[in-house]
Amino acid sequence: MRSNNKFYGNSSVYLVQILILLILNTMVRTQYDVLVSIGTISTNLTFILMLIFLVKGIIDKRQFDLNLNRIYLALFLYMIVYSISYITTLQVDAFYYIQLILLFIFILESTRMNMGIMNIKLVGYIMGITVVFLFIHWIASGLSFDGFKSIFRNPNYLAVLLFCVLYFKIIAFKYSSSMEKVYIAFLIFINLILIFATNARSVLVAIGVIVVSRVVLQYYSKFFPYVFHMVIILNLLFLFIYTKIQNSHVGVYLNDLSLHFFGKPLYHDSGRSVIWEQLFQKISENPLFGYGLGTNAKDLIVTNYTAHNQFLQIIIEVGMVGFVIFIFLLYSIWKLLIKRLDSSVAVWSACFFLGILVYENFEMTLFQNNYSIAILQWMIITIGINFKNFERKID
Incomplete structure (x- = not known):
């Protein structure tokens, strides 16, 4: 050591x-x-x-930490599957493929990094300054709560960025002095206001999952290890239920609620329900190995949008074989986080992990569709794995 x-x-x-x-x-x-x-x-x-x-x-x-063996195996298998997909389909260039492999290496190394308190607080403070600038820009822009995006291309990107930033602020708050906590609490407050200003429903749902997960851990800790299984199952069920109830009384009621609270419909003619239903048909035609690395929804169906679902995107590219490896990777990380729940960093990594998984039911930010957010999310998920030992050494 x-x-x-x-x-x-x-x-x-x-x-x-x-x-x-x-x-x-x-x-x-x-x-x-x-x-x-x-x-x-x-x-x-x-x-x-x-x-x-x-x-x-x-x-x-x-x-090499032997406790990480299953993660090493999952990433190795993942690289093999995507490499075979790249070689056999030739839908993307070498640079695209190399970037994806480098992301896998990033994930591998992030599971091994033993980041200290000061490193995490550094991120929290740097991102805190960024959030202050965004908050001032929001005020100067007229305090709008209808899709604020600041300098970014769309409000959804700003929302998920602020969501990731929130993790580092929470950890910084935990390990700060009383005076620092006042400042960081203010940063968390304006961070949440800006998320509401983006009007991004998927991020709000993810935050709700984090809050519920934290409550479950606090009061029903024995049940918490199984929340991961529930989230994965509910995510997959949601894909099918969402498309099936669109024209039912329940679907109409939920659509009206969404319009009332968010000003956006839950369903519309070119929305996720239409895309997902058509993609289900395409996936059934080639379920095991998918259509190849770099394949998007618009390559299979008539649409200008992506699959808007990370799980579907993986199946489209590398089929059920790749999807099973993906779940194995997620489960391996989850098991390590569960073993380290005596560390508050691991606790928040686990809760954000669950929130991110639910968020991926609406977007695709864990892999090549959005590297800037993927890097942040994988770091958030994995920080808690090795933090426990370092925290004890500080104490």
């Missing part, structure tokens, strides 16, 4: 650079070309630095 601690101490400069790049990555979804270029470069640098971090660990003979 000494060699591991020495490694992380000597490599703190890599961590700081990666954490700063997390902010710059988000520029890729702004409305300005120069910022988009900066975000693209930053995202590629993030992948390269994480690869260097992994190689440095191998050179320094940093030990």
Whole structure:
């Protein structure tokens, strides 16, 4: 263990650079070309630095944690499946494929990183400054609660970015002094206001899942390990139920509720229900191996939209074989988080993990569709895995 601690101490400069790049990555979804270029470069640098971090660990003979074996296996199988899909379908270029493999390497290394309190607080404070600027921009823009997007292309991106930022603020709040907590509490407050201002329903649902998960852990802790299973099952059921009840009394009632509270319909002619129903038919025609890496909904059906569902997107690309490996990866991470619930960082990682999984029922942000958010989300999910031992060493 000494060699591991020495490694992380000597490599703190890599961590700081990666954490700063997390902010710059988000520029890729702004409305300005120069910022988009900066975000693209930053995202590629993030992948390269994480690869260097992994190689440095191998050179320094940093030990591989045997507790992570199932994650290693899942990622290895995932890389094989996507590599075969890339070779056999040829729908994307080599750069597209390399970026995806680098993301898998990022996930692998993020499960091994033992981030300290100061690293997480650094992210919280940097992102806090960003949120203050966004809040001032929101005020200057007229305090609108109808799809505020600031400098970004759409409000949904700003919403999920603010959602990810919220995690680091909560952790920073936990490990701060009394005076710092006042400031961070203010940052959390304006963070939530801005999320409401975006009017993004999927993020609000994800936050609701996090709150419920935290309550379940607090009062029904024995039941908490099984919440993951429930979320996965309900996510899959939701896909089918959502499409089937569209023209029923229940569907009409829910649609009216959505219009009343959010000003947006739950169903519309070109919405998810139509896309999902058509994709179900296409998936049934090639269920095992999918249609290949890079295949989108518009390649299979008449639409200008994506699948708007991470689970469906995986099945479209690599079929049920890839989907099973994906669930195995998620479950392996969940099992490790459950073992470390005596750490508040792992607790919030687990709760946000569940929230992110529910969010993926409406969007696709865990893989190549949105690398800037994917990197943030995977880091949030995995931070809690190795934080426990480091926290004890500080104590």
